[in-house]
Amino acid sequence: MIDLVLGPFLEFGFMRRALAGCLALSVSAPPIGVFLMLRRMSLMSEAMSHAILPGAAAGFLVAGLSLPAMTLGGLAAGLAVALLAGLVTRSTVLKEDASLAAFYLISLAAGVLLVSLRGSQIDLLHILFGTVLALDDPALLLLGGIASVTLLALAVLYRPLVMECVDPLFLRTVSRVGGPVHLAFLGLVVMNLVGGFQALGTLLAVGLMLLPAITARFWASDLSGLIPVSMLAAALASVIGLSLSYHADLPTGPAIVLAAGGLYLVSMLVGPRGGLVYRLVRPRHLEA
Amino acid sequence: MTVPPRGAIAFDGLTLGYDRHPAVHHLDGAIPRGDLLALVGPNGAGKSTLLKGIAGEIGSLDGRIERDRGAIAYLPQADEIDRSFPLSVLDLAYMGLWRRLGPWASLRRHRGEALAALAAVGLDGFEARAIGTLSGGQFQRALFARLILQDAAIILLDEPFTGIDARTTDDLVGLIRLWHGQGRTIVAALHDLAQVRAHFPTTLLLAREPVAWGPTAAVLTPAHLARATRLSEAWDENAAICARGHIHEHAHEHAHEPLHEPHDHHHAGAHGHDRDQRGDVRGEIAHKAAPDPDPARPLHRSAS
Numbered sequence: 001m002i003d004l005v006l007g008p009f010l011e012f013g014f015m016r017r018a019l020a021g022c023l024a025l026s027v028s029a030p031p032i033g034v035f036l037m038l039r040r041m042s043l044m045s046e047a048m049s050h051a052i053l054p055g056a057a058a059g060f061l062v063a064g065l066s067l068p069a070m071t072l073g074g075l076a077a078g079l080a081v082a083l084l085a086g087l088v089t090r091s092t093v094l095k096e097d098a099s100l101a102a103f104y105l106i107s108l109a110a111g112v113l114l115v116s117l118r119g120s121q122i123d124l125l126h127i128l129f130g131t132v133l134a135l136d137d138p139a140l141l142l143l144g145g146i147a148s149v150t151l152l153a154l155a156v157l158y159r160p161l162v163m164e165c166v167d168p169l170f171l172r173t174v175s176r177v178g179g180p181v182h183l184a185f186l187g188l189v190v191m192n193l194v195g196g197f198q199a200l201g202t203l204l205a206v207g208l209m210l211l212p213a214i215t216a217r218f219w220a221s222d223l224s225g226l227i228p229v230s231m232l233a234a235a236l237a238s239v240i241g242l243s244l245s246y247h248a249d250l251p252t253g254p255a256i257v258l259a260a261g262g263l264y265l266v267s268m269l270v271g272p273r274g275g276l277v278y279r280l281v282r283p284r285h286l287e288a
Numbered sequence: 289m290t291v292p293p294r295g296a297i298a299f300d301g302l303t304l305g306y307d308r309h310p311a312v313h314h315l316d317g318a319i320p321r322g323d324l325l326a327l328v329g330p331n332g333a334g335k336s337t338l339l340k341g342i343a344g345e346i347g348s349l350d351g352r353i354e355r356d357r358g359a360i361a362y363l364p365q366a367d368e369i370d371r372s373f374p375l376s377v378l379d380l381a382y383m384g385l386w387r388r389l390g391p392w393a394s395l396r397r398h399r400g401e402a403l404a405a406l407a408a409v410g411l412d413g414f415e416a417r418a419i420g421t422l423s424g425g426q427f428q429r430a431l432f433a434r435l436i437l438q439d440a441a442i443i444l445l446d447e448p449f450t451g452i453d454a455r456t457t458d459d460l461v462g463l464i465r466l467w468h469g470q471g472r473t474i475v476a477a478l479h480d481l482a483q484v485r486a487h488f489p490t491t492l493l494l495a496r497e498p499v500a501w502g503p504t505a506a507v508l509t510p511a512h513l514a515r516a517t518r519l520s521e522a523w524d525e526n527a528a529i530c531a532r533g534h535i536h537e538h539a540h541e542h543a544h545e546p547l548h549e550p551h552d553h554h555h556a557g558a559h560g561h562d563r564d565q566r567g568d569v570r571g572e573i574a575h576k577a578a579p580d581p582d583p584a585r586p587l588h589r590s591a592s
Contacts (some may be wrong), residue, residue: 036375038404096386155390156391156392158391159391159392160391162375162379163371163383163386165370166369166370166373166383167366167367167368167369168368169345169364170383170434172345173343173344173360173362174347174386174387175386216542221418222376222418223374252460278426
């Protein structure tokens with residue numbers, strides 16, 4: 001059993017690289033996902049993940065399948081959409097979800113158009129589904145860098161970010177950091193999506209961000225529990241997904257995200273915090 | 289006008305509103321430091337709007353508010369608190385320390401202070417409970433604990449006792465009186481007139497226009513209250529632009545206000561000093577602390 005899991009990682013360098021990349025992503029993306037979930041912005045990250053496509057595609061057009069070009073392009077496009085949507089939200093009647101939807105649709109269509117201008121079906125598939133088994137040194141460094149910056153930024157922004165989530169009006173009356181903190185958080189979302197896009201592709205980049213966070217909700221009740229549990233779930237999903245994809249010869253990105261999905265389904269059933277089973281067998285209520 | 293001392297609030301021709309329609313119209317006057325002021329008026333009279341204006345939540349359409357924004361603690365009527373967020377009662381109270389501690393200073397050293405604040409509002413033993421499990425009254429107590437930790441010179445309370453039972457209200461009113469004794473400035477929007485009479489020395493009766501402002505007994509007369517009811521909720525979709533400019537002082541015609549009465553130029557009450565400082569007529573509009581001479585007087589410009 002142990003051999004079955006460890007074997008491929010011991011044997012093949014590309015599997016070790018894939019694991020390292022996925023573990024880096026597993027410590028940075030899930031905490032972001034926890035905040036997204038708690039702010040009811042889960043689907044917003046999905047929209048953002050599509051918004052980075054034209055940037056990556058533009059990078060691809062200029063430099064081919066080059067990591068720095070596509071990363072920079074993705075970051076630029078994601079941040080631009082986040083900022084534009086924020087600007088429209090603040091200066092017009094549109095709410096954030098509507099303005100974001102408008103911009104990400106424009107962005108997604110532009111991205112698909114750019115890719116189809118030059119390049120083959122295979123290139124498009126690379127961008128959409130990622131290349132986790134072909135992570136080279138720069139890609140690994142990028143994932144590690146993103147994880148480091150994310151954890152550092154979360155540590156620095158933690159208190160105002162929690163306050164902005166719980167009681168934005170209060171934070172507005174006592175301080176002006178609310179807006180900048182929100183923007184910094186959106187920046188972190190975009191960064192982690194670009195990281196996820198290296199490994200899992202734009203379509204599934206959100207997978208390792210949200211599924212572990214949502215899974216953690218069934219195991220922990222506050223942030224000090226949610227964040228570590230979500231990281232653990234993501235790491236577990238990475239190992240399971242990589243092993244599965246090796247042994248059953250499945251595409252890796254979908255296998256990892258499906259593993260995370262499986263963890264979610266199991267947690268939803270047996271998780272001690274509001275899991276279905278616990279709801280069915282209600283323990284006797286207390287005296288007071 | 290010079291900047292008032294920390295804890296005082298001054299209004300200078302203040303007009304607040306939405307979509308150019310005033311909800312608080314040309315308010316002048318000052319709330320001295322240490323005042324315990326009740327804001328009274330019918331729904332739509334502009335009480336919440338005025339508190340939002342003081343807190344800096346909305347900008348003014350005209351005129352100015354002079355106050356130290358850093359000295360304000362504000363308890364809104366409709367808070368934006370996400371009660372499903374997994375946060376403990378103690379953490380909610382800790383938020384009150386933000387101005388003192390900022391984003392990074394350790395909270396642990398202030399744990400005793402926060403627990404004492406929770407005890408002061410009758411929530412001892414609740415510190416580890418999630419905010420989502422509290423009842424309405426308990427939640428309001430927790431918010432008052434946060435106000436205690438804010439340690440602010442000015443405390444704004446927007447209908448703090450709506451939907452709160454008598455015992456909790458009594459406890460929290462006791463806290464307000466304690467703050468008053470400590471010399472803090474407190475402005476509270478309230479509907480319970482008996483409560484106002486019992487605990488609040490001064491009252492501002494608002495009906496978009498200030499109807500009366502001064503000692504509570506002189507303000508809460510049947511005549512004033514009837515007038516406030518008549519004046520409120522006059523939202524005219526096609527209202528003309530207000531001629532009573534902030535710059536020119538003597539525009540007295542209010543063609544845009546179908547239900548406006550002539551100004552009675554009586555001048556009494558605790559806040560009369562304001563007029564003397566500036567010597568303009570706007571002070572008179574604001575301070576109608578004297579009884580209305582004839583509340584049954586027909587409206588001089590009825591809504592056609």
